[in-house]
Amino acid sequence: MLAVIDLSIATIIIIIAAFSLFSRKILSSIIYFIAFGLLVSLAWIRLGAPDVAIAEAAIGAGLTGALFLATWKRLQRVKAPETGEAASSIVLPLSISLLSLLLTAFVVGSIFNSVSSAGLASLVNETLPQSGVSNPVTAVLLNFRSFDTLLEIAVLFLTMLAIRALAIDFAIVQVNIKSSIFLQGILALVVPLSIIAGAYLLWIGSSEPGGAFQAGAIWAGALVIMQLANIKFLFRLHNNGLLSIGLGVFIFAAIATYLLTGSVLMYPADQAKFWILAIETAAAVSIAFILYELFCVSHSSVETKPAVSVAHDRMATEGANKS
């Protein structure tokens, strides 16, 4: 009985995916996409991963679907201002939100029934000695569930690619900074200090809270400060190699571990720490440069904002007067 359900879910997912990809109207594509997301979250439940199911239902079907619908509405307005969509504009979101609510209730209900979500902490603590690191979070992220982390890095990389494609220009406008001894002194202290702090967090990640994401964020901060202070770099910072080295090393590690041990990202015995550190270092570098790239893009696009309303102006003066 359950096998029949699983098989039909799998089949319907593929059919719906094909409909979503190949339907002629954008709106029906979007609706099929939302249905696809909800079905995939069902599949995750059947696979015993209710946490992923919630994420899929909320982000994959709900949020992304809503974004697509908003985009579609905007496209309609841009193309033809007078298409009487009054009826569907209320019915569609309403039905979608009802459906989402139902499914969310279903997912939440299934969590309480599922056995596997009861407590993985004891399991993690038991197998911690084999993981090569002593920080449970790092062990889960880069050993037990390293495939998830690989996908996270891939998502970050894809985000950067998408924003790069959308950005008109990602060179920050150069502004002459009034240089002072104060500024120079603090810069000379803060930038090296944050680079060391990032490296420390990366290294300490194997035994205490820390790791690639934290280190990458701090390094990105150092890069942003240097960019804002007009410090010249030895090399071009929008470097494709640096942006992709994290994902590259991770994928390389996945293939290498598959060849060595016969299973993806299953590290050879006693070498786990080396693999984890290598992956984390590359990932931290990429995370830093991707975040920096995102900063550059957002900074260059919001640079001129012509229309400031009167009310805003008044608020500005009030804010200034208070200080």
Next chain:
Amino acid sequence: MILDILTALLFGFGLFFFLAGSIGLLRFPDVISRLHALTKADNVGLACIALAVAINTENWMISLKLMLLWLLVLMISSLLSCLIAQRVPKPQANRLREEQC
């Protein structure tokens, strides 16, 4: 007991300043006002929370480190505010300055 009350008070103050700073960052209309709001969160908010943690540690070295961290954040936030403020377009900055006088 007194320590607990003091800790709760400091945390409360810190959170309040962080909340105010965040709201200011979101709601103020221009870059300079937003920076003004942010400094409150960085300086006072973090100071209160770091102090609240520092008076609860057994080891005075950790308290010292926390205070040093606060100083570091102070330094970085003032540096960043300075750098960002210099990038505000001239007309906007001038207008604000005139209205302030």
